[in-house]
Amino acid sequence: MTTSRLIVVRQQVVDALEAEMPDVAEAMLTAGAEPALVSGANGRPARKAGLRCRRIVFERVLRAAAAGEPGVRLVRAHADDVLSEHGRAAGLRVDGATLPADLVVNASGRAGRIADGLRAPEEGGDCGLSYVSRHYALRPGAEPGPVNVPLGLLSLFPGYLAGVFLQDGRTVSVLIARLTADRELAGLRAPEAFEAAVRLIPGLDAWTDPGRSEPASPVLPGAHLRNTYRGQLGADGRVPLPGLVHLGDAVCTTNPTAGRGIATSLMQACQFVRTLGPDVEAATVAFDEWCTERIRPWFDDHVAWDADEVRLWSGEDVDLTRPLTSGHIVAATQADPSLMRVVAPYLMMEALPASLAAAEPRARELYAGGWRQPMPATPSREDLAELVRRTAPLTV
Ligand SMILES: Cc1cc2nc3c(=O)[nH]c(=O)nc-3n(C[C@H](O)[C@H](O)[C@H](O)COP(=O)(O)OP(=O)(O)OC[C@H]3O[C@@H](n4cnc5c(N)ncnc54)[C@H](O)[C@@H]3O)c2cc1C
CATH class of the missing domain: 3.30.70 (Alpha-Beta Plaits)
Structure with a gap:
């Protein structure tokens, strides 16, 4: 029996692999990943929409590619700290040993605490x-x-x-x-x-x-599950340790139910590679600005959307005194499919969440007119709770 988590591999991930590591994109398919397609509207041809792939398949292929890359040495150990020399990153202390480096990339994920004291604190928290x-x-x-x-x-x-x-x-x-x-x-x-x-x-x-x-x-x-954002800079707005760069979930973690994390991580990686030049400090500032424009909006979107989702699942009605959040706007496509023209690029992460503003007035009109997202009444959460009490009372 294989332990394998759910994974949504978006087209942005495939695009990043094809741009930087086409052999790895190919290896995913050889390992069994299947291209996902969405049918085009009004008779237009189907479009690529990522990969159908278990996490175990995705990670095995990536790891094998890293291990086989000339010049890459894999070290399985705990990175204890970032080393500095003359105010610049100089490597890592790994299981007590020194690993010198000109550039240190912190891709330690959503729970990584390396170089924790150097950046301004993260924003956000549990998504509820x-x-x-x-x-x-x-x-x-x-x-x-x-x-x-x-x-x-x-x-x-x-x-x-x-x-x-x-x-x-x-x-x-x-x-x-x-x-x-x-x-x-x-x-x-x-x-x-x-x-x-x-x-x-x-x-x-x-x-x-x-x-x-x-x-x-x-x-x-x-x-x-968390929604958090943390840029590259210190509380004083400067790069705290030139030569140390944070990437992936160490910058932006989003509630995985929307399957955006690998996409936002690889989009960052591609952008950083494009930005990196001889002046690593300037590149870090430019990269931070790009993340603020292109990555942070996905964090802000999740924070607002998930908070509304919590209210909706708790039985509250949509609040029309505030701008509608993305979940409500996406749901409104069920009442007016023409909204998909605006909503589909957002769902595919081809347009930033702000693009939904063009659909907000029509969605608001629908809600103000009394439309609500249809929901089957049963099985209710109470039905599921009763079933838990009956089948597994000790786990509650
Ligand atoms: C339950 C769940 C389901 C998800 N499903 C999806 C999905 O379907 N689609 C999607 O796009 N995204 C999904 N995500 C998000 C996705 O997994 C992340 O966005 C992505 O893995 C981030 O990559 P990363 O390299 O930044 O961090 P990670 O993949 O978290 O890798 C960081 C690694 O660094 C290691 N590490 C941390 N600190 C140290 C240290 N001091 N020394 C040595 N190693 C260290 C960690 O153990 C970890 O192995 C999901 C996340 C979760 C939690």
């Missing part, structure tokens, strides 16, 4: 949402289940979200997202409770029918 997911493999000859979006199937119920994400090799990741504060639904991490829940939820029941598929991973909790 959590999920549990499980991988399933279709049985030989079995037909796929129902889909309603290019990624697979997404259905919002009162108090929770259910989804099926298409992956490579006839596998899917089945997910139930909940409010982090909903401690009862946290019990869905127990396999008995998860299996009973997916049997009850329309769409998920079809995909996980034992006649169609079988579990291919344990039930995996995705908790403590």
